[in-house]
Amino acid sequence: MSAHVNVVVFGSAGRLGQAVIRCVLASTQAKLTCALVKPGSGLADEPLERVFGTMQRNVDFSTSLDPDVAADVLVDVSGPVAFDAALALALERRIAFVSGTTGLREEQHAAMRHAAHTIPVLWTANFSLGIAMLMRAARRVASALPDWDCDILEMHHARKQDAPSGTALALGQVVAESRQTVLAEHAVFARIDKTGPRQPGEIGFASLRGGDVVGEHTIVFATDGERLELTHRAGSRDIFGRGALAAAIWLARREPGMYSFDEVLAPAE
Numbered sequence: 001m002s003a004h005v006n007v008v009v010f011g012s013a014g015r016l017g018q019a020v021i022r023c024v025l026a027s028t029q030a031k032l033t034c035a036l037v038k039p040g041s042g043l044a045d046e047p048l049e050r051v052f053g054t055m056q057r058n059v060d061f062s063t064s065l066d067p068d069v070a071a072d073v074l075v076d077v078s079g080p081v082a083f084d085a086a087l088a089l090a091l092e093r094r095i096a097f098v099s100g101t102t103g104l105r106e107e108q109h110a111a112m113r114h115a116a117h118t119i120p121v122l123w124t125a126n127f128s129l130g131i132a133m134l135m136r137a138a139r140r141v142a143s144a145l146p147d148w149d150c151d152i153l154e155m156h157h158a159r160k161q162d163a164p165s166g167t168a169l170a171l172g173q174v175v176a177e178s179r180q181t182v183l184a185e186h187a188v189f190a191r192i193d194k195t196g197p198r199q200p201g202e203i204g205f206a207s208l209r210g211g212d213v214v215g216e217h218t219i220v221f222a223t224d225g226e227r228l229e230l231t232h233r234a235g236s237r238d239i240f241g242r243g244a245l246a247a248a249i250w251l252a253r254r255e256p257g258m259y260s261f262d263e264v265l266a267p268a269e
């Protein structure tokens with residue numbers, strides 16, 4: 001393997017894809033070797049400088065990964081519809097696979113676990129360092145205060161496709177695991193009409209959509225007389241680009257297996 005990590009981005013025309021590419025172009029440890037866009041995209045075969053204003057490395061936006069292009073890791077930031085093709089491409093090239101796509105079906109998560117027998121795989125609903133710390137904090141509070149009510153509130157920009165956000169679900173998963181329960185059996189996604197009093201162990205979700213909000217998550221722990229709220233606010237998509245790049249560099253040299261974003265960060269206390 002060369003000194004730098006050769007990165008392929010899948011979903012390069014998207015908001016997150018472009019944030020990842022900006023970070024890769026600025027990195028001394030990674031090199032962008034292919035920027036994949038959807039067949040038929042207006043960017044297909046266009047030079048990268050059309051979007052990024054740089055003469056960087058003669059890379060064009062492309063609809064396919066040529067066999068002679070060096071590739072160590074594929075970063076998928078497309079969406080649930082294109083995800084299967086992204087994973088298939090990483091498997092075909094036997095390269096590491098990092099995905100930040102949310103709204104995946106359970107079969108798609110299972111496909112990643114299966115692929116992890118052959119290639120290194122890392123999926124995260126959120127590439128932010130702050131969210132990774134929020135996950136750790138949520139785990140700690142949920143197990144220390146097992147009887148407190150827990151609800152998760154999130155807000156995202158008006159164009160977001162899935163709800164609740166993948167990060168909100170991941171937070172719910174952490175809380176359920178910390179309490180040795182199953183999220184699917186305790187999640188409450190809607191409170192309308194007369195739903196009656198809250199049941200013990202429920203994990204409620206609420207989603208707001210509007211404007212250009214990059215991403216906000218609040219996890220609320222409540223009991224009689226007091227309430228603890230942990231909030232993370234993302235102000236720029238660049239944080240996700242940085243996290244995706246860190247994950248790609250870290251994963252490129254791993255053995256096949258399923259890894260978490262938490263493992264990329266500093267060891268847990």
Ligand SMILES: NC(=O)c1ccc[n+]([C@@H]2O[C@H](COP(=O)([O-])OP(=O)(O)OC[C@H]3O[C@@H](n4cnc5c(N)ncnc54)[C@H](OP(=O)(O)O)[C@@H]3O)[C@@H](O)[C@H]2O)c1
Binds near residue numbers: 085
């Ligand atoms: N993990 C995280 O930290 C994080 C953070 C933010 C967002 N996300 C998730 O990341 C995903 C992308 O988000 P986004 O805001 O960047 O969405 P977006 O702006 O819609 O970008 C998705 C891009 O993927 C492209 N695409 C679709 N099919 C493709 C294919 N076969 N090959 C190559 N590219 C293809 C789309 O092209 P067209 O425009 O031509 O359809 C679009 O440009 C979503 O699932 C979102 O929820 C994750």
